[in-house]
Amino acid sequence: MPVVLREARDTLVPDMAGPHGPLPPLMLALTVLTGLVDAFSYLLLGHVFVANMTGNVVFMGFALAGAPGFSLLASAVALVSFSAGALVGGVAVHLARAHRGRQLQHALLAETSFVAAALIVTLVSGEPYTGGVRFALIALLGLGLGLQNAAVRALAVPDLTTTVLTLTITGTVADSRLAKGPGSRAGRRVLSAAAMLAGAFVGALAVLNGHPSLPLLLSAVLLAAVSTAATLLARSDAPWTKPPAGR
Known part of the structure; x- marks a missing residue:
């Protein structure tokens, strides 16, 4: 089996006795979620991200320069x-x-409550999401994705940050044999990029076809599934449950 395919397989169906146990596929699920919520926020809340903060810093620069369609406050x-x-x-x-x-488990249960609250706001208020509703949605989703990122950072599963793909893509190329590197771990890294692409695609498809709440509904369902898995895993005493050295 080619190395790339083996790496992808090992990410999707990991060695439960390995250093990260069942965490890699859960991180991929959260990466899909990132694409879903950022599709919703960017397309419906006015050129703002709730998961990828690098984009917001750039957007603030655009807004300060007077570029149309960007809100410094948002x-x-x-x-x-x-x-x-x-x-x-x-x-x-x-x-x-x-x-x-x-x-x-702790982080995802809290994140689920924020995403569920955002979903309820969309269902109660109806589209378009403007004024206070817009800022309430940005705040609720920003809180939830901040929680997720704090947990993912603590878990420290290599190449599966669930949000930042710039370094992932850089590593895929810079660490490759072509660049005289040690090996790019392309299977895992490509899966990470594909997961975010899939989430963004599905989220955008739903919004553009008149189902504005669907990305958040899918996100809430996905979070409920991952939270359930995390609750079951919280009972484990396998080696992967121990924090990485230095954490």
């Missing part, structure tokens, strides 16, 4: 909300620092 609300979520997530994962399954 990007700032996303940044502040995301940071607040990361703070709460940091507390949650540090309280459960001895067990990676519990770290994931």
Whole structure:
């Protein structure tokens, strides 16, 4: 079997006795979620991301320069909300620092509540999402994705950050044999990019076909499934549950 396919297989069906146990496929599921929520926020909340903060910093620069279609306030609300979520997530994962399954469980249960609240807002308010409704959605989703990122950072599964793909893509090329590197782990890295692409595609397809709440509904269902898995994994005492060295 080619190395790339073997790496992809090992990510989707990991060795339960390995250093990260069942975490890789769960990280891929959360990467799909990132694509879903950012498709919703960018297309319906006015050129703002709730998961990828690099984009918001760039958008703030655009807004300051007077570029049409970009809101300094919306990007700032996303940044502040995301940071607040990361703070709460940091507390949650540090309280459960001895067990990676519990770290994931605590963060995802909180994230699910925020995404579910955002879904309810969309259903109650109806489209278009403007004024206070718009900022409430940005805040709720920013809080949820900040929580997710805090947990993912603590879990430290290589190449599966669930949001940042720039370094992942760079590593795929820079570490390749063609670049005289040690090996690109392309199977896992390509899966990560494909997962975000799939989430963004499905989210955009739903929005463009008149189903604005569907990306958040799918996100809530996905989070419920991953949270259930994390709750079951929180009972495990396998080696992967121990935090990585230095964490």
